Amino acid sequence: MKKIFLSTLIIIVVIIAAQLSCSKVTSGRTDYLPALNPSKTDIDAGSWKTVFLTGPTEFSVAAPVAVTTPAYIAELNEIKALQKNITKEQEEKIAYWGAGGVLRWNELMRELVAKYNLPPYQKADGVYPAPSAANPFAYPLFPFANPPYAARAYAYISAAQYDALVAAWHYKKLYNRAAPYKTDVAIQAKLQPTDLPSYPSESAVLAGVTAEMMKLLFPGEIAYIQQKLEEQELTSIMAGANTRGDVEAGEALGRLVAQKITARARTDKAGAAIGTPADWAQIENAVTAKGEIAWISLDNPKRPPMLPLFGKVKPCLFDEATTVALRPLPPPSTTSEQLKKETAEILDFVTHPTRERIRIVHFWADGVGTYAPPGHWNAIAAEDFITKNFSEVRWARNMALVNMALMDAAIVCWDTKNFYSNPRPTQMNPAIKTLTGIPNFQAYISGHSTFSGAAASILGYIIPERATAYQAMALEASLSRMYGGIHYRSDCEVGLTTGQKVGSYAIARAKTDGAD
Amino acid sequence: MLLSFIQLSAQTDMDAIMMTKNNFCTGLMYNSSNWTDYWEGTLKRNNENLGTVSTKMYAVMGNYGVSDKLNLLFGIPYVQTRASAGTLHGLNGMQDLSLWVKWNPIETKFGKGTLSVYGLGGISFPTTNYVADFLPLSIGLHSTNLSLRGMVDYQVGKWFATASGTYVVRSNIKIDRNSYYTTEQHITNEVSMPDASNVQLRTGYRSGRMIAEAIINNWTTLGGFDITRNNMPFPSNKMNATTAGINIKYNIQAVDGLALIGGGSITLAGRNIGQAGSINGGVFYILDFSHKAKKTTQLAQPVKEK
Numbered sequence: 001m002k003k004i005f006l007s008t009l010i011i012i013v014v015i016i017a018a019q020l021s022c023s024k025v026t027s028g029r030t031d032y033l034p035a036l037n038p039s040k041t042d043i044d045a046g047s048w049k050t051v052f053l054t055g056p057t058e059f060s061v062a063a064p065v066a067v068t069t070p071a072y073i074a075e076l077n078e079i080k081a082l083q084k085n086i087t088k089e090q091e092e093k094i095a096y097w098g099a100g101g102v103l104r105w106n107e108l109m110r111e112l113v114a115k116y117n118l119p120p121y122q123k124a125d126g127v128y129p130a131p132s133a134a135n136p137f138a139y140p141l142f143p144f145a146n147p148p149y150a151a152r153a154y155a156y157i158s159a160a161q162y163d164a165l166v167a168a169w170h171y172k173k174l175y176n177r178a179a180p181y182k183t184d185v186a187i188q189a190k191l192q193p194t195d196l197p198s199y200p201s202e203s204a205v206l207a208g209v210t211a212e213m214m215k216l217l218f219p220g221e222i223a224y225i226q227q228k229l230e231e232q233e234l235t236s237i238m239a240g241a242n243t244r245g246d247v248e249a250g251e252a253l254g255r256l257v258a259q260k261i262t263a264r265a266r267t268d269k270a271g272a273a274i275g276t277p278a279d280w281a282q283i284e285n286a287v288t289a290k291g292e293i294a295w296i297s298l299d300n301p302k303r304p305p306m307l308p309l310f311g312k313v314k315p316c317l318f319d320e321a322t323t324v325a326l327r328p329l330p331p332p333s334t335t336s337e338q339l340k341k342e343t344a345e346i347l348d349f350v351t352h353p354t355r356e357r358i359r360i361v362h363f364w365a366d367g368v369g370t371y372a373p374p375g376h377w378n379a380i381a382a383e384d385f386i387t388k389n390f391s392e393v394r395w396a397r398n399m400a401l402v403n404m405a406l407m408d409a410a411i412v413c414w415d416t417k418n419f420y421s422n423p424r425p426t427q428m429n430p431a432i433k434t435l436t437g438i439p440n441f442q443a444y445i446s447g448h449s450t451f452s453g454a455a456a457s458i459l460g461y462i463i464p465e466r467a468t469a470y471q472a473m474a475l476e477a478s479l480s481r482m483y484g485g486i487h488y489r490s491d492c493e494v495g496l497t498t499g500q501k502v503g504s505y506a507i508a509r510a511k512t513d514g515a516d
Numbered sequence: 517m518l519l520s521f522i523q524l525s526a527q528t529d530m531d532a533i534m535m536t537k538n539n540f541c542t543g544l545m546y547n548s549s550n551w552t553d554y555w556e557g558t559l560k561r562n563n564e565n566l567g568t569v570s571t572k573m574y575a576v577m578g579n580y581g582v583s584d585k586l587n588l589l590f591g592i593p594y595v596q597t598r599a600s601a602g603t604l605h606g607l608n609g610m611q612d613l614s615l616w617v618k619w620n621p622i623e624t625k626f627g628k629g630t631l632s633v634y635g636l637g638g639i640s641f642p643t644t645n646y647v648a649d650f651l652p653l654s655i656g657l658h659s660t661n662l663s664l665r666g667m668v669d670y671q672v673g674k675w676f677a678t679a680s681g682t683y684v685v686r687s688n689i690k691i692d693r694n695s696y697y698t699t700e701q702h703i704t705n706e707v708s709m710p711d712a713s714n715v716q717l718r719t720g721y722r723s724g725r726m727i728a729e730a731i732i733n734n735w736t737t738l739g740g741f742d743i744t745r746n747n748m749p750f751p752s753n754k755m756n757a758t759t760a761g762i763n764i765k766y767n768i769q770a771v772d773g774l775a776l777i778g779g780g781s782i783t784l785a786g787r788n789i790g791q792a793g794s795i796n797g798g799v800f801y802i803l804d805f806s807h808k809a810k811k812t813t814q815l816a817q818p819v820k821e822k
Contacts, residue, residue: 026688028703107701114697121746139745298603300564350605358647362692369697369747379695379703426603433605435650437748485605 033099038391046170056170075243102395110371116145136220155407162400164257201250203236208254293334311415316404331444350485364480377455405506409454446495449478453499532669535581542578543800551790557742567601589616595655614640629672649691651749710739773802
C-alpha cells in the first residue's frame with residue numbers, strides 16, 4: 001500500500017516537473033508572423049500628401065543602372081552567393097523582418113521607450129538630476145522616455161518613415177525596376193513576390209530614416225540601431241527582394257528625409273519643455289492666485305513637474321493656437337462640493353478594490369519601465385494592422401496618423417495640466433492609496449484618457465469595423481485611472497472628449513492625404 | 517522581497533523531525549517581516565516612496581505521519597503587505613498552498629551519533645488569482661513550484677546539525693499586462709520564471725522537550741535579471757538572499773502534545789530583495805489517531821530517540 005502510494009506520487013511529481021520545465025520558454029504574439037503580403041502595392045503612393053516634406057521629390061534619388069549592366073549583374077551575383085550559403089538563423093531573420101519593416105521598427109521603438117522610461121534617482125542633496133542629450137551614457141541616461149517624450153518620439157519616427165516611403169514610392173514608380181527574382185530566375189524570392197518595383201528598397205528607406213532619427217531621440221542606442229539597420233538591409237538582399245544598389249539608394253534617401261525632420265524636431269520647443277524653477281513657480285502661482293489649491297509633487301523628495309512646458313511644443317496636425325483653443329474648461333474648483341464628491345468616489349474605489357478592477361488598472365497602467373500609454377496604443381494598432389495586409393507605405397501612413405494624434409494629444413493634455421495645475425486625489429485626501437504608481441504631474445486632464453480618446457478615434461477611422469471596440473478600450477483605459485486611485489472622474493471624462501477632438505484632426509488629414 | 521515566505525515554509529519541511537505514525541500535528545503560525553533597505557540589483561538603497569515595507573503572514577500548517585518514515589505536510593498562508601511611505605496601496609489575500617512528502621529512508625549509527633537521510637518532494641500552487649506583478653507589495657509570485665530536496669542530519673547526544681539542498685522548478689506565470697520589459701521587450705502576458713535553489717544549514721540542541729537551533733539559509737534564483745536603476749521590481753528578477761536566524765521549539769509539559777515555537781532572522785546579503793528582518797511565532801498541537809493510546813507522544817520528538 002505504502003509502495004503504491006509512493007510510486008504514484010513519484011510519477012505525479014515527474015509529470016509535473018516535466019511540464020513545468022518544458023513550458024519555460026515564452027513566445028511573443030508577433031514572434032512568428034507570415035511574410036507581409038500586401039493586398040495592393042499602392043503603386044501611386046508617391047502622390048500621397050507628405051507630413052514634413054514639401055513633396056516626394058524634395059530629395060532626389062539618382063536613376064538606377066540598367067539591369068543589363070555588369071554592375072547590376074554583379075549585384076545579382078551577390079544575392080546568389082548569399083542565398084547559397086544561407087543559415088537557419090539568417091532564414092529566421094528574413095522571416096522576422098519579412099513580417100514588415102514598419103512593424104518591426106515600431107516594436108523596437110517600444111522596446112527603447114520601455115528601457116528608458118525611468119525617472120532619475122535623486123542626488124545626495126535630494127535634487128533630481130536631468131538627463132543630458134550631450135552625454136546620454138552618464139546617469140541619468142538620456143532620454144527619460146516619459147509619456148510626452150515617448151509620444152513625440154513615436155510621432156517623429158512614424159511621420160519620418162511615412163514621408164520617406166512616400167518619396168520612395170514616387171521613385172519606385174518612376175524608375176520601375178523589377179525585383180531581382182523577376183530579373184533573374186536563379187534568384188529565389190524568399191518572401192512574398194510582388195509587382196512593386198524594388199528601387200529604392202523600402203526596407204532600406206525604413207532602416208535609414210529610423211536610424212537617422214534615433215540619433216536625436218535615443219542617442220545612446222545608435223550602435224544598437226545600426227546593427228538592426230544592417231540586419232534588415234542584409235535580410236532584404238538575402239531574401240532576393242533587393243540588390244545592394246536598391247538598398248544603398250534607399251538608406252541614403254531615408255537618412256536625408258530624417259535629417260530634415262530632425263531639424264524640425266530640434267526647433268519644436270520640446271528641448272525647453274523641462275522649464276526652469278521660475279516656470280514651475282509661475283505655474284503654481286497662477287493657480288493659487290485664483291484661490292485654488294495647486295498641484296504638488298507626491299514623490300519623496302518632491303520632484304519638479306514632468307515636462308511642464310510640453311504644452312508649448314509645436315504640434316503635428318494643427319498650430320499652437322489650436323492647442324490653446326482645444327484646452328478644455330476648468331476642472332471643478334478645489335473648494336467645490338463637486339470635487340469633494342469626486343474625491344470621495346475615488347476613495348471608495350481604492351478602499352474596495354476588486355480583482356477585476358486591479359486587472360484593468362494594471363493592464364492599462366503603462367507606467368515606469370514600460371512603453372508608456374502611446375506605446376500601448378501603438379501595440380494595439382500594430383497587432384490589428386498585421387491582419388490587414390497593408391503595404392509598407394500604408395502601414396507607415398496609418399502609424400503616422402495614430403502617432404501624430406498621440407503626440408498632439410500629449411501637447412494638448414500637458415498644456416491643460418499645467419494651465420490648471422490641479423491636484424491629484426491623494427493630495428486632497430492622503431487616505432487614497434493608489435493601485436499603481438502616481439504620476440508626477442497634475443490630474444486634470446487624464447493623460448491616459450486623452451491619449452486613448454485620440455488613438456481610438458483615428459484607429460476607428462482606419463479600421464471602421466473595430467471602431468466600437470477601440471472606443472470601449474479607450475473607456476476602460478480611462479476608467480482604469482479612477483480605479484487606480486490617481487484621477488477624478490472629471491479628469492477622465494474630459495480627457496477622453498479632448499482626445500477625441502485631437503483625433504478628429506488626424507481623421508481630417510486621413511480623409512485628404514490621398515491614401516483612401 | 518519574498519524571503520519571508522521561504523522562511524515560513526522552513527519550519528517543518530526543512531527539519532529532520534518526523535511525525536510518528538497516525539499522529540497529526542497542526543498549528544498556526546504568524547510571521548512579520550520588515551525592510552527599509554533593499555538591493556536594486558547589487559546596489560543597496562532605500563526608497564522614500566516606500567518607507568518600510570512590511571509583510572504579515574498568518575498560516576495554517578499540518579504534518580501527518582503516514583508511517584514513522586513517511587510524513588505528509590501542508591501549509592497555507594494569508595499574507596498582507598503594506599508600505600509606510602508613499603502612496604502605494606498594500607495588498608492581501610490567501611497565497612500558495614504547499615504540500616510535501618517527507619521520507620526518511622535511512623537512519624543509522626555513524627561514529628558517535630546517528631545519521632539520518634531524508635528525501636522530500638513538494639508542490640505549491642496559488643489558491644487565488646492574486647496579483648503577482650505589483651512588487652514589492654504583491655503577496656506572492658503566483659508560480660506553481662515543484663521542490664525536490666535532499667537532507668542529511670547528524671545527531672550526537674542532544675546536539676545536531678542538519679544540511680539540506682533544494683532545487684525548485686518554477687512554472688511560468690501570467691500577469692495582467694500583455695507586454696513587459698525585462699532586459700528586452702516581451703509581447704506576451706506570460707513570464708518565464710527562473711528556477712531557484714535553496715541551501716540550508718541548521719544546528720543546535722535537540723531533546724524531546726525542546727529544540728534550540730541556529731539557521732543559515734541561502735535562496736538563489738538560477739537566472740532572472742536585475743532591477744535597473746530606480747525601476748520597479750519584477751517577478752522574474754534574480755532574487756537572492758542569505759539569512760541567519762534562530763528558532764526555538766518548546767513542548768509544554770502540562771499539556772501533552774502542545775508546543776510553542778518562535779524565532780527570528782535577519783538578511784545578511786541579497787540581490788533584488790529587501791533586507792528583511794523577521795520574527796515568527798506559532799502554536800502546534802498533536803492529535804493522535806493511532807488505535808493504541810500512546811502516552812509518550814511528543815511534538816518534535818527526534819527520530820533518533822525512538
